[in-house]
Amino acid sequence: MANRGASHDARVHTIGDLKELGSNKLPKMYKDYFNEGAMDLITLSDNEAAYNRYKIRPRILVNVDNVDTRSSLFGIETALPLGFSPAAMHKLAHPDGELATSRAAAGFGISMGLSSYATESMENVASQGLGNPYFMQVCVLKDRSTTLDILRRAEENNDADRFAFDASLDWETTIPWLKANTKMQIWLKGVYTSEDVALAVEYGVDGVVVSNHGGRQLDGVPATLDSLRECVVAAGGRIPVAIDGGIRRGTDIFKALALGASHCLVGRIPIWGLAYNGQAGVELALKILTDEFRICMALAGCRTIKDITRQHITFLNSEGILAKL
């Protein structure tokens, strides 16, 4: 049963409610653009299903009188280990678009990622910030001057628009070129494997995001929560490993952290909030996630984010047996 205490909206008690009500306010073409994925949607659906294969192992008689959900990204404090993934075209969901999303993120003190295909300028989006971390998703394009222009503008805004993707990118040229052209941290988004985490460390990348683009690129790859496990081992604490894809509940955030994620990102949730009620809808989503996460921490016996460990999670194997990780 839904947690009826979490929301201030009579109709929205869960992110599932928000998806249903928000999406259904949109023209079908926009709804499909936001909600669908690649091919047969197997990875899209598994991103969510994976969170149900892992179970929380609560500890009892832990003093959780004063649960502290604070975390950090890029060395900047966040109210939660949560942020918004860069996702294109928020104005298709609501005319206030990324400005509304940015204000909601700033008000809640969480991280805000901006897409190269945003419908608002990075300058206007970043100016909504209140000291919360901002990051810009950059495609390295065939026309490197366009990518350089995005990097310059992102640097000027302390935190990032245009087109042809470059399919010839490789480790040897791309990462050194990026590092030579910016002082900002460089994180790789779209990492799936221990091999590529090891290369990210070797090439001096600052962090990785385990992501399959919300099931919108290669159908048939694992759920990100399943990929996370090998990526965390490969990182070995040398670089942070963030995750996105399929996170819909506060308990999902808890599970990802227990499996070693340093930060969780959500792509469609702010879009559903925007579609439902603009900035107030995004804030409603964050209220639900914050309350659910705080309650989960307390009931699992974790007072701080550091208290959430591998001991707090177990895996339901194909025979329905809880296997210790």
Ligand SMILES: Cc1cc2nc3c(=O)[nH]c(=O)nc-3n(C[C@H](O)[C@H](O)[C@H](O)COP(=O)(O)O)c2cc1C
């Ligand atoms: C409508 C939409 C547009 C997206 N646009 C981008 C983008 O421009 N750049 C990018 O790196 N990822 C993009 N993504 C992927 C998200 O950053 C993120 O990986 C994904 O949404 C996470 O899954 P979730 O929606 O289940 O949270 C997009 C995702 C969606 C749903």
Ligand SMILES: CCCCCCC(=O)C(=O)O
């Ligand atoms: C030419 C515009 C491309 C926008 C791509 C946005 C995106 O990544 C998505 O998944 O949608």
